[in-house]
Amino acid sequence: MITSFNLNLPPGTMVTGRFNGGRYLIQRLLGQGANGIVYLVKQVESARLYALKMGFDTIDLQSEINVLKALQQQDNRRGRAAERDSSFLVEVDDYSLQGQEIPFYVMRYVKGQPLRTFLTAQGGNWMQVVGLHLLRQLRGLHESGWVFGDLKPENVLVSPYGEVELIDFGGVSGMGRSVKQFTEWYDRGFWNAGGRTAEPSYDWFSFAVVCIHLLAEDSLKKAANQLPQTRSRNDLLEVVGSEVSLAPYREWLRRAITGDFRNTREACLVWKELTLGRTLKRKKSQRSTPQWMMGAFVVSLGLLICAIYLTFRF
Numbered sequence: 001m002i003t004s005f006n007l008n009l010p011p012g013t014m015v016t017g018r019f020n021g022g023r024y025l026i027q028r029l030l031g032q033g034a035n036g037i038v039y040l041v042k043q044v045e046s047a048r049l050y051a052l053k054m055g056f057d058t059i060d061l062q063s064e065i066n067v068l069k070a071l072q073q074q075d076n077r078r079g080r081a082a083e084r085d086s087s088f089l090v091e092v093d094d095y096s097l098q099g100q101e102i103p104f105y106v107m108r109y110v111k112g113q114p115l116r117t118f119l120t121a122q123g124g125n126w127m128q129v130v131g132l133h134l135l136r137q138l139r140g141l142h143e144s145g146w147v148f149g150d151l152k153p154e155n156v157l158v159s160p161y162g163e164v165e166l167i168d169f170g171g172v173s174g175m176g177r178s179v180k181q182f183t184e185w186y187d188r189g190f191w192n193a194g195g196r197t198a199e200p201s202y203d204w205f206s207f208a209v210v211c212i213h214l215l216a217e218d219s220l221k222k223a224a225n226q227l228p229q230t231r232s233r234n235d236l237l238e239v240v241g242s243e244v245s246l247a248p249y250r251e252w253l254r255r256a257i258t259g260d261f262r263n264t265r266e267a268c269l270v271w272k273e274l275t276l277g278r279t280l281k282r283k284k285s286q287r288s289t290p291q292w293m294m295g296a297f298v299v300s301l302g303l304l305i306c307a308i309y310l311t312f313r314f
């Protein structure tokens with residue numbers, strides 16, 4: 001039986017595909033989840049870095065592979081594959097270990113920090129930049145007929161300039177189907193706030209809960225710990241209305257929780273207007289601040305403004 005224990009492969013291990021013969025040298029462990037274990041690997045032929053995921057369960061892994069294949073084909077059709085660092089899906093094969101066949105697939109390596117780590121290190125204000133990038137990623141998926149489904153902070157990696165990549169496509173479902181993988185807090189059903197049909201509003205809702213979780217965790221915990229039958233979307237709306245840390249996002253969060261956007265393009269636009277307007281106001285008011293007080297903020301604010309400029313310019 002394959003377990004996380006015997007899949008714990010040390011750096012320097014060569015993983016050779018049983019059918020295609022692709023060779024990948026393990027550099028280090030990237031992470032481990034319920035469905036598999038992910039390594040940073042170097043493809044021997046090209047010396048390129050990729051992420052390689054080995055599965056504990058062939059069926060679960062296969063459903064992720066199917067989604068990645070479909071996304072890859074869509075990218076290829078639109079001629080986008082060349083624009084990316086590398087493709088969604090590089091290779092699928094089996095690895096023989098101690099007489100067992102372990103399915104694996106190779107995907108692009110996403111360099112970045114998990115969303116929560118990033119915001120803790122850089123400050124909550126970065127949510128403005130990160131949020132827009134994330135919504136744009138969702139918009140791309142939605143416009144291609146997919147819903148991400150299992151949106152949670154662990155599935156979002158952020159680059160030093162606030163750019164975002166989604167990982168773990170195991171929860172992606174075709175529009176109109178049932179969401180097949182979700183995590184309690186971010187799930188609309190958990191809050192008795194709607195069904196689990198894969199539609200853009202399902203992802204908006206999850207994203208709203210991600211924001212509340214990251215910026216007002218205690219209040220979210222309290223609301224989530226109620227009896228399941230009394231939990232409702234009003235509990236979330238109350239948190240949104242009362243938490244100061246959520247004030248900049250209040251209008252957007254209310255609309256996301258109630259599913260009140262025409263589409264994800266509109267969700268992006270509203271986010272942009274709300275957060276950009278606020279940043280400009282803050283910049284104006286800072287002009288009257290004495291210079292000596294500015295010193296400590298200059299570097300981080302400069303970086304943030306740079307990122308905001310780059311984010312909102314396009």
Ligand SMILES: Nc1ncnc2c1ncn2[C@@H]1O[C@H](COP(=O)(O)OP(=O)(O)OP(=O)(O)O)[C@@H](O)[C@H]1O
Binds near residue numbers: 035036037168
């Ligand atoms: N493409 C990637 N690039 C960099 N790191 C990655 C990549 N894919 C996964 N990881 C890392 O590996 C971890 C586990 O991967 P993943 O979330 O796909 O596993 P999982 O078993 O499906 O998780 P879950 O239990 O959340 O369903 C992630 O949290 C992340 O840290």
